[in-house]
Amino acid sequence: MTQSSGYVVLIVEDSPDHVALIKIVFEHFDKSAHITTTHSAEEAITHIAGPWPDSDFGRDDYPDVIVLDINMEGIGGLGFLKWYSEQPNLRHLPVVVFTSSGDPDLERECRALGAHDFKQKPNDFSELVPVVQRALAQWQAKDQQQPGVG
Numbered sequence: 001m002t003q004s005s006g007y008v009v010l011i012v013e014d015s016p017d018h019v020a021l022i023k024i025v026f027e028h029f030d031k032s033a034h035i036t037t038t039h040s041a042e043e044a045i046t047h048i049a050g051p052w053p054d055s056d057f058g059r060d061d062y063p064d065v066i067v068l069d070i071n072m073e074g075i076g077g078l079g080f081l082k083w084y085s086e087q088p089n090l091r092h093l094p095v096v097v098f099t100s101s102g103d104p105d106l107e108r109e110c111r112a113l114g115a116h117d118f119k120q121k122p123n124d125f126s127e128l129v130p131v132v133q134r135a136l137a138q139w140q141a142k143d144q145q146q147p148g149v150g
Helices: 016-029 043-048 076-085 104-112 125-143
Strands: 009-011 034-037 064-067 095-099 117-120
Touching: 009 016, 009 043, 016 034, 016 125, 034 043, 043 064, 043 076, 064 076, 064 125, 076 095, 076 104, 095 104, 095 125, 104 117, 117 125
Parallel strands: 009 034, 009 064, 064 095, 095 117
Antiparallel strands: none
16 A cells, blocks of 8 residues: 555554554654554454455555564464465565564574565664665565566
């Protein structure tokens, strides 16, 4: 749902402190980002799939990029990525994993499930902004290179 004045980032994060930090960082470093938040993987799935997943209602409200925490209650980030990997109509949505874990096996698993990028949460959350911008730019470039597009 790229807005004419920017792009939409869906933050899937259960920590209110981390959500606040991410919002502050984007407000400071990239005012063109419009931030939407969900606090669990289940809430994010409902947000993306809409209230009626078997219909096309609300399908124009996709975010442009998803920033996903892994360690959350419920199905968590890996459960979200498993669901995401089974949704062929969402392949155009880049997912950036932003998590406290730096485990290389976890990174491989996330990428195998379709995550575009994997970033361990640093002390300075401003490091997230260029990662999101790069993911969005790469996915937009990939869309433009597909035959029959543009």
